[in-house]
Amino acid sequence: EPEVTQTPSHQVTQMGQEVILRCVPISNHLYFYWYRQILGQKVEFLVSFYNNEISEKSEIFDDQFSVERPDGSNFTLKIRSTKLEDSAMYFCASTVQGASAVQEAFFGQGTRLTVV
Amino acid sequence: AQSVTQLGSHVSVSEGALVLLRCNYSSSVPPYLFWYVQYPNQGLQLLLKYTTGATLVKGINGFEAEFKKSETSFHLTKPSAHMSDAAEYFCAVSNTGGFKTIFGAGTRLFVKA
Numbered sequence: 001e002p003e004v005t006q007t008p009s010h011q012v013t014q015m016g017q018e019v020i021l022r023c024v025p026i027s028n029h030l031y032f033y034w035y036r037q038i039l040g041q042k043v044e045f046l047v048s049f050y051n052n053e054i055s056e057k058s059e060i061f062d063d064q065f066s067v068e069r070p071d072g073s074n075f076t077l078k079i080r081s082t083k084l085e086d087s088a089m090y091f092c093a094s095t096v097q098g099a100s101a102v103q104e105a106f107f108g109q110g111t112r113l114t115v116v
Numbered sequence: 117a118q119s120v121t122q123l124g125s126h127v128s129v130s131e132g133a134l135v136l137l138r139c140n141y142s143s144s145v146p147p148y149l150f151w152y153v154q155y156p157n158q159g160l161q162l163l164l165k166y167t168t169g170a171t172l173v174k175g176i177n178g179f180e181a182e183f184k185k186s187e188t189s190f191h192l193t194k195p196s197a198h199m200s201d202a203a204e205y206f207c208a209v210s211n212t213g214g215f216k217t218i219f220g221a222g223t224r225l226f227v228k229a
Contacts, residue, residue, distance in 0.1 A: 033216065043160070043206060043219040056216060091159060093217075104150070105210075105217050109159040 002026040006092050006108035013082055013115055021077045021111045023092030032075045033093040033105060034067065036060065043091065049075065082115045089113075118143045118209045120220035128226040135179075135194040137223045139207030142188065149190040150208040150217065151181055160206065166190060177201070202227045 005024045013019050025032050034046040048055040049067050066078045075094075079086055089112050093105040123138040141147055151163040164175025171183040181192045190207060207220040 035219075042221040045216045045218065048216050104162060104165055106162075107152075107160040 002106075004092055004094055004106050004108035006090075006111050008111060009109065010112045011114070013113070015084060015115055016081050019079050019082055019113060021079075021090050021092075021113070023075045023077070023108055024073050025075055025092065025094030026106055027073070029094035029096050029106070031055070031095045032067075032069070033095075034077045035091040035093060035107075037089045037091065037110075038085075039088070046077075079113075082113075084115050087113055087115045118147065118218050120207050120209050120218055122205075122207050122220035122223050124223055125221065126224050126226065128228060129197045130228045131199055132196050135192070135197045135201065135225065137192040137205050137207075137225065139181075139190045139192065139220060140188050141190060141207070141209045143209060148210045149181075149183060150210070151175065151179070151190075151192050152206045152208060152219075153177075154204040154206065154222075156203070163192070163205075197225075197227045199227050199229065201225060 004026055007022045011019060032049045035043050036046050037043045044060060045058050047057040047061045047067055052069060064080050068076050089110045091110045092108040095105050119142045121140045127137060129135055149166040152160040153163050154160050163179050164173045164181055166173045166183045174180045179192055179194045181190050183190050202225055204222045204224050206222045208217045210217045
């Protein structure tokens with residue numbers, strides 16, 4: 001069964017460092033997403049991406065965050081200068097279509113980011 | 117704007133008892149509703165979804181949910197809890213705009229032997 005894969009599963013970084021979280025969405029999917037879950041809290045939408053540009057972003061997704069689809073398969077989330085409060089589980093998701101279709105998002109297993 | 121409210125951050129049931137996890141939604145357009153399950157240290161797995169048509173939706177692991185438009189609810193039930201059902205459950209809403217899924221705060225289900 002096709003699945004969304006994320007690497008690494010765990011990442012520890014020092015405050016102020018840049019991190020890149022990587023995702024390989026399901027191959028025929030067109031819409032890509034990043035979500036964040038701070039420990040013990042709800043899953044929060046960060047950003048959606050389609051046709052090589054951001055479709056929508058939340059208030060959380062500030063100038064420290066960026067997304068990119070550098071090639072035909074990977075979808076990355078970059079945090080330029082990490083803060084302690086960026087520590088969370090980051091989920092990548094993808095869907096086949098966007099507007100006018102029911103969206104079941106397929107989620108990856110997540111990357112646990114710990115900023116120390 | 118869409119939102120989801122899950123009543124009860126923790127629910128505890130005995131093995132074999134009925135599971136009822138409550139979810140209410142707010143949406144200005146016809147919603148699409150989902151329940152996801154998250155086992156410890158794992159990702160999100162879709163349990164079931166409501167799109168259109170039959171309001172009683174059956175999912176995996178014996179779970180089902182009923183869409184009640186008049187009550188703006190989408191409660192999740194299972195007739196008989198199993199120890200393996202212990203997990204965090206998230207109700208979520210989307211729509212035909214489809215660019216994002218909005219999650220509730222989650223309900224942690226504990227199953228007692």
